[in-house]
Amino acid sequence: MRYEAPKTLEQAIALLSGANGQARVLAGGTDVLIQLRSGRADPQLLVDIKAIPEMRAVVADSGGYRIGAAVTCMELIENEVFARDWPGVVDGVKLIGSVQVKGRATLGGNLCNASPAADGVPALIAAGALVCIAGPLGRREAPVEDFVLGPGRTSLGNGELVAAIQLPRRAPHSGDAYLRFTPRTEMDIAVVGAAVYLTLDGKGVCRSARVGLGAVAARALLVPAAAAALIGTTVDEAALERLAAAASAACRPIDDKRGTKQFRVKVAGVMARRAAAIAIERARRQG
Amino acid sequence: MSRNHVSATVNGDQVEFLCETGQTLLEALRDELRLTGTKEGCGTGDCGACSVIVDGRLVCACLMLAVEAEGKAIQTIEGMATGETLHPLQRKFIEHAALQCGICTPGILIAARSLLERNPNPTEDEVRYWLAGNLCRCTGYHKIVDAVLDAAREMRGG
Amino acid sequence: MSATLKYQEKELKLVGTRPLRPDGVDKVTGRARFGADYNLPGQLIGKVLRSPHALARIKSIDTSAALALPGVKAVVTRDDFAEMPDEMAAVGELMINFRDVTRNMMAREKVLYDGHPLAAVAATGESVARAALALIKVEYEVLPHAIDVVEAMKPGAPLLHEHQYTQGVKPKPDRPSNVAKRLEFGHGDIAAGFRQAEVIVEREFNTKPVHQGYIEPQACLASYSADGQAELWTSTQGHFVFRAQCAKVLQMDVSKIRVTPTEIGGGFGGKNNIYNEALAIALSRKSGHPVKMVMTREEVFSSTGPTSGANVKVKLGCTRDGKITAAEAELNFQAGAFPGSSVNQASMCAFTRYDLANVRIVGHDVTVNRPKVAAYRAPGAPIAVFGVESVIDEMAKKLGIDPIEFRLRNAAKEGTQTYYGPKLGPIGYIQTLEAARAHPHYRAPLGPNQGRGVATGFWFNIGNETTCSLNLQEDGTLTLMLGTIDVAGGSRASMAMMVAEELGIEFDRVRPFVGDTASLGFNFLTAGSRGTFASGMASVIAARQVIEKLRQRVAKIREVPLEAVAWKDGHARPVDATVAQFAPMSLPEIARMAGKTGGTIAGHAEINAQGAGPGFGTHIVDVEVDKETGAVKILRYTVVQDVGKAIHPAYVEGQLQGGAVQGIGWALNEEYVYGEDGVLQNPGFLDYRIPVASDLPFIDTVIVEVPNPNHPYGVRGCGEVPIIAPMAAIANAIENAIGLRLCEQPLSPPRVLKAIDEAAAARR
């Protein structure tokens, strides 16, 4: 196994393209190293993208943010300006493992690992984030919810890599939040995760909303029906109950060592309702 | 198998070593540099026994490749005391009986130091959440949390 | 010598204080050397090939391709180890069936669990060794397996051992069974007891296996010389026991194996048995190089001792005024792949907190396709007590009696006849109940969805074979060489404290350490909460021997009669001025002259310590239940325990806190999860969820001291009792919070939520 740490995106793409699918991108490495150790991954080439300056930067960009794919979770958490705009995204990033893991792990890696339970992803979906992809044929963008195809599978083609994640400009009177359920307070994989991003008008009526769910299907889901339960309401108790029901109804979970179907379906609604309550609180506070 | 040459700083000292690409920083520290104070409890980043500080960041040495250490400044438990003088955290851990078997202790001390460098006055909850990535099976964490809070107090000059 | 030293009340200078542990600085600076920290020049790395099947016949093992790989120096399989007879053989004073030991170490006819070793290789490096494992070809005939204890007990269940007939059943059964043993305990007339009862509560409980979860994976380093001598460095709770086991399975003389214990990174019963040690010696013998073997975390979970999972039925009869008239239980314990669960001790612990006239317990030891269980802190007791203390609590509630008051009305005390044999001596159970009732925690207000639970635990504590040497060095300091491993609790500090107390000198004048197997005679494992009791007794014997020799030496030097010399505050002094007058001599003064007045002075103890004092504890816990998710949060926790005497109170508190938190983990989230295929699904710390710091509050401790009459300082032992009560205490607290009785461990969110939803559905 060879290790390369290119200094530019172009070099990285060239290395990946030349490896005939036998290469792995190394960002934080917190998933890749475990796969290497267990033998689940056995690449011939590791392309470390941390030496590429644009991959390491969080850039304010036309009111939104461009988060380089190699920005660590801790760097993002400590970015106070970003956290003020997208607290829900940061809620998710804060839950990606221990402080130690977050010192290495990246939001880009969390996305590319394509786990259905990735804590970073539902809030990105709710926020309407885009994945900025670079490859031998140039650059393209894709909505986060379309990027992951299933467990461990993404829409990346040969030689392509994620360069950044693009967060849009946050709307006025809006708020986002992510909550997950785990048996322990920390160090667990989400049994269920729910993110809500909503926007209010001057009268406190919800004008737009997006709801993302994690760990309840083969990939994180955008749930328009759950968002619809909020839109046009003042996000009162009745609306929250409809949101919960819609979130539960959208689940297509499995039974596994981390939770049962029944549990996931029920708790998805609970998490969505509680996340919405936090999001609306933030929307009201942030103005 | 060709090996990678790495030069880095460990506890302030310039070091060089050779490593296979798949070798972790933990393996390099323990097997190449013979710094065995950093422990392996799981190899998957779930226990924190291998906690070290790399360029100011608290990380698990088992989740970082040794080749990635090129040019980095690494701090391990072996560099925590100054000569014969223990770091206040080390002293408080002994005084508060915050260690039993001691296998998790180096990692917890490194993690606690990283916390206090960022937050000199943490609450009990902040200590507990910061240390959530460091498993201890002996103590129930009670005396560890006590020791960290007391060390913080002393380091603040109170 | 079978020894007991009686308790003497006296003024104490050091015992009961909190000096700093002698292993502290090494442990906070990274200098302490654990199993994986040892290396030898020229060492190879050993790795084990493990079964991917729960039960399969081994048709063939072909190691030729692995051996041909450059860098591979040796491979061992079943063919490299002698067959052992199916009989109990002595290991020190333990009795072990070596037919099972040799098969657990290396599968022979069949693999019996996912993770069962099949072959081991030694190679020049880790990656070569791993590559070699992949080249070993094994042909299996996969067989249907049995994982669940209740299923495995049924006639017609897949059978692990064709030669295993249930022991303890008359007449001898005519067909083999997974039930290795049936046992029965009891006294009185159980039927009459239930006839007297006015209220009866009966419940069935199930628990999953849980792992000791020590943070240090098993690690050892072996070096075998061509002259037939072997050295072994290993992380163990009992280096003498490991030596005995290795000698037996490798057919070597005991004296030709020297085992040096490393610092041990946690054991809790899980490092009582050999796993890789004999393989490492065998690989070293075959390759001619030292061999180091370190388990991965996955191997630790899949192949080393969890404790039993179990099915437990409890039935209790009581009068309306709160007197228990009958107590009955059935305990069905998974033993894992080979017989020998802790069902015996679980049976004896189940009801022993109570003074009962009519008791009957039936236990079954059942083999299933899981790793062979190992001891785990008060082995078996938490499982039985989860059931019993849950039923006790339910009974108290039915009778409208406060749960502590109900326990007090039935509490065991000095003179209580146990149902397994002797009467209890002086014990502190009632004192722990009263201290718990008086604790502010017991009266603190609770909020909505919060509940408080109480439960109690009992453990026998033990003594056993113990050795130590106390050497007076030439400057008057002493070295205390112990045969008992300090498994973390700080027993080295406690022993040194007792020795210093006896000698009337400062704590840091005595340097304690653990000797290797060549330096002392056989010393039993650190298990059964025996360390501070047994090794403390041995240390005191050695110290008193040293004092006696010091007095004799001073009598000669000062030319006075022996009776004229007293030992006080670290000095030989005249008993009183009327008998003789002489200048007192300090320990350093005597030490400096020792060589020229007859030689150095030392004390030794080689004893089998008798008279262990039972320990009792009462726990109080407050929980809050999230009724929408089933999550249970521990809000407050108090441990009250009679430890006899806390030699070093901070280290005793550490045992109480650590034990309680292991119990909390057991209660809430820890469990082995197997798939339909019999493969373990959660062999890692991510999905085997031991408690993390943020899951917990501070754990309050109240130390009760009712001295054990059979120890010079009154020590009982304290390490095991605290893990017994938490499961039941938490179940009881949940019941008080939400009105639902949960009988399936772990009390994890999916279980709790399911119970809440089912209850709600039943109400509709």
Add this chain to the structure above:
Amino acid sequence: MARITLSSSLAPFTGGVLELELDVANVRQLFQTLGERYPELQSHLEAGIAVAIGDEIYQDALLQPIERESEVILIPKIAGG
């Protein structure tokens, strides 16, 4: 004669006999006599039986004296974690 009581868990190996009186001076003699009388008990005596004499439990104490008229109870040996 000492009064000997066997823990109920040993009943299968003595044909149900749990109480007897024996003239034995120490634990070794006790085990020897019992082993001769109940051969099926032999392996259990070796494998691990503790003896309570009066209210004190003895493990592996073959030479422990048994006084005349004492109450002796045989129970399974106890280990631990």
